[in-house]
Amino acid sequence: MITLFDSFLVRAAFAGTGVAVAAAPLGCFVIWRRMAYFGDATAHASILGVALALGFQVPIFAGVLIIALLMATAVSGLSGRGFAMDTLLGVLAHSSLAFGLVAVSFLQGIRIDLMAYLFGDILAVSRIDLAVIWGGASLVLLMLWARWSALLTATLSPDLAYAAGINPKREQLVLTIALALVVAVAIKVVGVLLISALLLVPAAAARPFAATPERMAAIAAGIGALSALAGLQLSFVLDTPTGPTIVCVAAVLFALTNLGGIIYRQMVTAAESPR
């Protein structure tokens, strides 16, 4: 039977947009709550999950999900306990990456393409991968949608949340789980080193055009999807690695929207000020 998903390019396009559409709204929270390094630490730790999954012969997705969950929980548990958070996260992010790489080298008899896990291998996405990616992405979007109002309130101020009967720690846990899920599904698409970029860059690119948090999340999802499709196309034409090309497109969009925002604001100010 011939289906749409026979073409590796179509599968790649669906995988890329699936991850981008889930990562972008979550990325908004990562930006608003200033947890950029938090995403880095979780993503980098997942290479250790790859090593463990290969070693114990369980699916990569499961290994990565478990390690990402552990890392994200550890980091969110440590936050707010008076540690110097940026230092601690920097240490955790890079040391977990290093331990992961060392662990991978211990695996004997298994030939693995390390580059595929570091930078992604979107062109090799199988139908099962695609199902996992869309399943995970839908779950993340569903979690964000269901808890949206509580998440926003807790992000604005934990005390306002408490006064309204919302437990900000539970909302933090929701974000932690969502982040681990995104990392686990994104590793195939952009690899551990660039997952944070997929979270942050579209959200940051959406900021100048957004008046409300909802609009920022929606625009970010659009920019993420556009980056994925345009990046895939470009990498095909230019014969460049796909994951990094997707991130390059997103970065160019970020530069354009923010430049556009600055020019627009100056024009508005100039129009308002009397001559």
Add this chain to the structure above:
Amino acid sequence: MQLISLQDLSVSYGGNTVLSHVTVGISPGEIVTIVGPNGSGKSTLLRSVIGAQLPSQGKVIRSPGLRIGYVPQKLHIDPTLPMTVRRFLSLPDKVSNQQAREALEQAGAGQLSSRQMVDLSGGQFQRVLLARALLCKPQLLILDEATQGLDQPGSAAFYQQIEILRQTLGCAILMVSHELHVVMAASDRVICLNGHICCEGEPEHVASAPEYRALFGSGTQGALALYRHEHNHSHDHSCGHDHGKELAGSHSPHVTQEARG
């Protein structure tokens, strides 16, 4: 039935006792003000009331279904988070345009609906926070130094608004304030806090209590207690408890205050 009562509440952070053996109740419709020097546990007390701070000892009893409107001391909104005033009012529960407009008008912030939160002035921001607190039709409105950072006319106008609200809505108000003239004019009851309750009662009673004067009167050459005449500066222990023991440091509270003054 009291709206909320704190019973023998103690709170400590990592070995530091911030509040010890505090017992307070708020009845419907009354205005209670907490005064006390910096670090005396005022904000901790309010955070215990809203449930953001768990007591290390004692308990907090809320009347069932109690609706609390909370106006925090300050709220930092990250500039990366776009948020119009209108959207902010619908957090966490969606409100209709009609409700939003009414709340903004009640708080004296009528025209701000479409503005971005980060673009508001200090006074406008506090009024929007107040409008948001009013939306849940609170039985208890909590204000934590809500006029911090406002100039004198700004804070006077803000408290006039509060007074109007109390008359129209009939909610109880629990507030922390540094502005003692406001406290004296507007409160039914004043609690003088310094890690423990030094004294409490009607404004007149508290103002003449030696514990109060030890904290606010002589140490600052009367600057803080403008509306009270100077008495001698003694701190007798007529209220029957040890004022030094509960504090983390070894200094007694008024001595600490004197050093700052």
